[in-house]
Structures are given as structure tokens and as C-alpha cells.
Amino acid sequence: MQLRSFNERKSPGNNTAGFLLCLCLLICASNPARAAGQEGSPDREGVQSVNSFQFWQQPPCIEPSRDFEVSVEGSNVPVYRARVRAEILTKPGLWSHRPNAPAESASFAILDLAKPARISVRPSRPFSSAAVLPKNAGVQCEVCDGAIVFEISRPCHLTVALDGSDKNPLHLLVSTPLPTDELKASRQVIRIGPGAHDTGGIKLSSGQTLVIEGGAVLRAVMPPEDKGSYSEQWHVTFHGGTVIEIRNAENVRVVGRGIITAAGIPHPGWNMIRIEDSRNVTVEGITLLDAANWNVMVNNSENVNIEDLRIISARLNTDGINSVNSRSVSIRRCFVRNHDDGIVVKTIASARPAADITVRDCTLWADWGYGLGVTYETRSDVRNVIFERCNMIFARHWNLGIHVSDSGSISNVVFRDIEIDDLGGTGRTNDARDALGTEPMLFRGVITSDVWGHDAERGRISDVAIENIAIKGGRVLPSLLSGFDDSHMIRRVLFRNISLTDRGFLADASSLRLTAEKFVDDIRVESGKDTAAEQVR
Structure with missing residues (x-):
């Protein structure tokens, strides 16, 4: 049976009624799905x-x-x-x-x-x-x-x-197994059971919980009438839309062990999950496959928790989890493998600062762009961001970084207790991915003008700590700092306790392969138990 949510052209009332009717039919039709040839017993539907x-x-x-x-x-x-x-x-x-x-x-x-x-x-x-x-x-x-x-x-x-x-x-x-009471359907708990289900997009309202069961696959299907919008600037046809949308809502949850795939949506197309102008939202445990654009966008929202989310994407522009102009966002225990920035903070809108973002205990594989950081669209200030106890298995370009393309100032950002496995040797792929550099980097901090920025003025970077970083590969990954001009500089950056397998702590800028270019000030390197620090610039 196919699940078909109503598209944005329908009235809100019709959307809700039709969606719940489809789900009611789905729940009634669901049957236990036992894996053929396996020992054991299904203790609830599809498990x-x-x-x-x-x-x-x-x-x-x-x-x-x-x-x-x-x-x-x-x-x-x-x-x-x-x-x-x-x-x-x-x-x-x-x-x-x-x-x-x-x-x-x-x-x-x-x-x-x-x-x-x-x-x-x-x-x-x-x-x-x-x-x-x-x-x-x-x-x-x-x-x-x-x-x-x-x-x-x-x-x-x-x-x-x-x-x-x-x-x-x-x-x-x-x-960890989800509590069984998470799976009970009710007026406010909407359940998608095992099987393949097509959708043109699902909108959730305040107080609702969407459970995508293990064994369920939600496939994004673009309406036939959607021809997209061609951009003369980018020479490509964009298809707007979202698989799961949470807008102007509070106390909403999306949980389960099911899969959402956007393989049928052209690139650049829909977001997988978009949380906008909302509060008290939780996303937990589901898997996102083959996104056509950003996987998760948390936009102008607060008190958002994303936990144990799994992402695997093949196409460009498929940022993993983007916290945009948001406050009090917690991202924990996620796995992100994608083809653009992994877990990053942005501020697309002006006059809407982002603050108090924590990313902990996540594992990343970055086939393009930055693994962790504050990147590109930075029109408002960003402050108080912590990336902690995370693992970078692979990064084609930049494991960690801050990239300012707009006028916002970035301050009080910490990268702490991060392991970099540096899988794969040289990093060169002999294809278009080499265009962004032939060698992966540990940290890249830049203030620059590029196609992703909108503001005429550039911003600033200050008070950044990169500490307790363990590089497990056999090479030192370089780092770069580069400001924009005398009024838009990078200041007060600390590299502390950066270590390499078999070599121990890297005690100075030379051993770190740290390049501090123009318009940077107060850059320090500390290592091990030494109290003395090298002042780089």
C-alpha cells in the first residue's frame, strides 16, 4: 500500500484529514514482517x-x-x-x-x-x-x-x-531499542508501518509524533506537475519541496528505525527534513538515503534535539545537518556520510544570530566540503558553538573549519576531543573532487568573498579553540588561517594538544603544518603538559 500525503496546493484542512485517513488505512493493513530464514520471533510488527x-x-x-x-x-x-x-x-x-x-x-x-x-x-x-x-x-x-x-x-x-x-x-x-510505547498509534502519534510508501511531502503540526517503523521506507515522489524553476545564475533547474516539514509548530517528534529516500527527486531538489520557525522538536533514529539537497535544515528554531540520526548521501549539496539562524540546538550520536558539509552552523538571514549549538558524540564521513564547523552563509553573528567527542573517519577536503562569506562575526567556537582517522591515504580522487584541493586539511579558517555570500561587507572570527585532536593516520594534516583585511580579521585562535599517532603532540606551528596568512592575530600553539605556548602571529 502506498502512503500519499497531499501537496502544498491543498488546503491545510484537507491535508490533515487525507493524511490521517491514509495512515489509518495503513495501520489497519499492516502485517508482521518476519525475516525469512532467521531464528527468533517478531515481538511486534516488523521487528x-x-x-x-x-x-x-x-x-x-x-x-x-x-x-x-x-x-x-x-x-x-x-x-x-x-x-x-x-x-x-x-x-x-x-x-x-x-x-x-x-x-x-x-x-x-x-x-x-x-x-x-x-x-x-x-x-x-x-x-x-x-x-x-x-x-x-x-x-x-x-x-x-x-x-x-x-x-x-x-x-x-x-x-x-x-x-x-x-x-x-x-x-x-x-x-538502543526504542521504548515500545513510542510505536502506539493515537490521534497525536502517527505511525508508518513496514513496507514501501510514496509521499509528496508530510507536514506535521504542534503536538504530533511521527513514527517511521523499522522496515518502513518512505519514498519522496515529485508531483508530475512540478517542472521546477530554472536559474539563470546557476544554470540548473531547482525543485523546491520537503519530505517532512515542521513549520510554526512546537512539541513535535519524528522517531523510528525506518528509512526516507529521495532517490527519485532530481538534483538539486527537496530537503529531507525542514524544521522552521519551531521549538521543542526532536528527530531520532531514522535513516536518510540519497538526498537531492540539504538533508536536515533547522531554520530560525530553538530547543531542537537531533539524536541518532543516520545519513548517507551520494549527490552534491546534500549537507548533513545545517543549524541555520537557530538557538539551543543539540545534535548527538548521529552518523553523517554525505557529499557536502557534514554538521555545520549557518546564518542565511540577517539580524537573526545563532547561539548555543552543541554537537557531541557524532561520527562523520565527509566526501565533500567541511566535516564540522561554521560555514559559508554567515549573515548574522554566530556564538557559543561546541563540537565535542566526535569522530571524523574520512574527509576529502576539510575536517574542521570556519568559513565566513558574509558580514556575521563568529566567536566562541570550540572543537574539542575529536579523533581523525584519516582513512584512505593521500585523499586525491583524480576527479572533480580534486578541484577543492588535493590534500585534506585538519582546520581551515577563512574570511573571504565567494558565490555563497550575499553581503557586501565581510565578517570576523575570534576566540576559537581547537584542542585535544588526535590524528590517527600516518601524516600531519595541514591547517590554514586567512583573514580578509585590517578590519575583518581572525583573532585569538588556540591550537592545543594536537597529536599524531607515533609522534605524540605537535608542539609548534611547523610540526602542525599551520599556515597563518594575512590579517590574523594572536594565534597560539600549546602541547602536552607544557605551559609555554608558541605565539604564531
Whole structure:
């Protein structure tokens, strides 16, 4: 059965009534979906439980992986293919992708874990070595008869990489089981059960909870009458829309273990989740695949919690989680692999400062742009931002950064306790991704004028700390600081306790490969237990 939400041309009353009617029919029609050939029993609709872990059989619209088999405590778990790194169409204006453009593959599996479990991963291709990342997860693996075997003691997001390569990895998305009362349908709790469901967009109102069950796939389908809007500036056709929209609402939740895919939406197209002019919103536990534009946009909102969200995207402009002109936003325990900035703060509107943003315990894989930071559109001030206890498995360009293209001032930003695995060797990809640089960087702080900015005046950067950063690869990743002019400078930046495997702390700008260019002031490097600091500029 297909779920079809009504598009924006309908009246609000018709939207709500039709949407709830479809959902009511869906709930009544749902049947338990047991994974064929597995031991154990489904304890509620669509859930397969074996020895205190749970998984779901996805519908045929999610392609199975041919690259890996995964078993947990001897029971096979479904593994699926995700498109990553779609081939880029370089052209005047906005770079894009041809329809059905070739792409690399990554595999992923989704499961809930209630207690420690032994996992076996069997790749279909020959390999010499394997690693379970991030390294600070402390998961040690061994290879037994062609299988990679390890134990995990707690829910976490892990990546299995073969032979030190960033090609064709396996992403294991492991969570704590949701309370069963989250899944009960009521007037305010809307449930999407197992199966494939098409939607032209869902709008949520105050007080509503949307549960996308494990085994459910919500597919974004563009209305036939939507021809898009061609931009002379960018030489591309934009398609506006959102799969899940929360606007002018409060006390809203989106939870579950289901999947949302926008594979059928042309690039550049819809946002996956848009939270706008709202407060007290929670998004937790779902997986977003193949976005056509920004995955999650939190715009002019406050008290927003995003937790255990999983994102895998292949196309350009698919920023992971963008907190835009918002306040009191918490982002925790998310996995983000995408083809643009990972988790960043922006201020697209003027006179609407962003403040008190925390990003903690997240794992990122950045195939393009910045992994973590404050980036590009910065028309209002940004202050009090913390990125803490995060893991960067891979970054093609810049692991961390602050990039000011507009007039806003960025201050009191901390990058702390971050591990950089630096998977994949040199970073050069011999394709369009090399256009932004041939070597990944640790930190890039710049004030500049570019196509993403709108203001005539530039902003400023001050009071930034990059501390307790562990680089686990075999090379020092360079860093760059560059201001704009005497009135728009970068001031008071501290690099403290930056370490490299086998070399320990990097004690000065030279060993850090830190370049402080024009219009920067009061840049310091501290290391280890030393109280003395090198004054770079």
C-alpha cells in the first residue's frame, strides 16, 4: 500500500484529514514482517528479535548489498547498498549530476542492540586487512576463515574498512531499542508501518509524533506537475519541496528505525527534513538515503534535539545537518556520510544570530566540503558553538573549519576531543573532487568573498579553540588561517594538544603544518603538559 500525503496546493484542512485517513488505512493493513530464514520471533510488527538484538527486513525498493554478509550472534542481518560519491557533472553554474549518474557503493545494516554481541562480517571480495572505525570505539577485530569477527559492547555507529581503503566500506548503524510505547498509534502519534510508501511531502503540526517503523521506507515522489524553476545564475533547474516539514509548530517528534529516500527527486531538489520557525522538536533514529539537497535544515528554531540520526548521501549539496539562524540546538550520536558539509552552523538571514549549538558524540564521513564547523552563509553573528567527542573517519577536503562569506562575526567556537582517522591515504580522487584541493586539511579558517555570500561587507572570527585532536593516520594534516583585511580579521585562535599517532603532540606551528596568512592575530600553539605556548602571529 502506498502512503500519499497531499501537496502544498491543498488546503491545510484537507491535508490533515487525507493524511490521517491514509495512515489509518495503513495501520489497519499492516502485517508482521518476519525475516525469512532467521531464528527468533517478531515481538511486534516488523521487528525481528534474536538474543536481545533487533533488525528489520526492508522492502525490495532498498537494494541488497552484494559486498558484505553480516551476522550477529550467528543470525544473519539484512545488509543494503547505498549510493555514494555520484559522478559529478562539471559545467558552468552549479555542478550537478546526470540522471542515474554512476556512483560508488557503500553497504549498511540497521539494528538495535540491548546487550553486548558478537558480530561477523564476511566480505565478498578478497582482502588482506580490516579495521573497525572509529578507532577510539576500541573495537578490536580478528580475521577468521575470511570473516571479520568482533564484539561490540554498546550501541554505536561503526565502519568496517578493508585494506586501509575508503572504497566500498560497510556502515553498521547500531542503536538502543526504542521504548515500545513510542510505536502506539493515537490521534497525536502517527505511525508508518513496514513496507514501501510514496509521499509528496508530510507536514506535521504542534503536538504530533511521527513514527517511521523499522522496515518502513518512505519514498519522496515529485508531483508530475512540478517542472521546477530554472536559474539563470546557476544554470540548473531547482525543485523546491520537503519530505517532512515542521513549520510554526512546537512539541513535535519524528522517531523510528525506518528509512526516507529521495532517490527519485532530481538534483538539486527537496530537503529531507525542514524544521522552521519551531521549538521543542526532536528527530531520532531514522535513516536518510540519497538526498537531492540539504538533508536536515533547522531554520530560525530553538530547543531542537537531533539524536541518532543516520545519513548517507551520494549527490552534491546534500549537507548533513545545517543549524541555520537557530538557538539551543543539540545534535548527538548521529552518523553523517554525505557529499557536502557534514554538521555545520549557518546564518542565511540577517539580524537573526545563532547561539548555543552543541554537537557531541557524532561520527562523520565527509566526501565533500567541511566535516564540522561554521560555514559559508554567515549573515548574522554566530556564538557559543561546541563540537565535542566526535569522530571524523574520512574527509576529502576539510575536517574542521570556519568559513565566513558574509558580514556575521563568529566567536566562541570550540572543537574539542575529536579523533581523525584519516582513512584512505593521500585523499586525491583524480576527479572533480580534486578541484577543492588535493590534500585534506585538519582546520581551515577563512574570511573571504565567494558565490555563497550575499553581503557586501565581510565578517570576523575570534576566540576559537581547537584542542585535544588526535590524528590517527600516518601524516600531519595541514591547517590554514586567512583573514580578509585590517578590519575583518581572525583573532585569538588556540591550537592545543594536537597529536599524531607515533609522534605524540605537535608542539609548534611547523610540526602542525599551520599556515597563518594575512590579517590574523594572536594565534597560539600549546602541547602536552607544557605551559609555554608558541605565539604564531
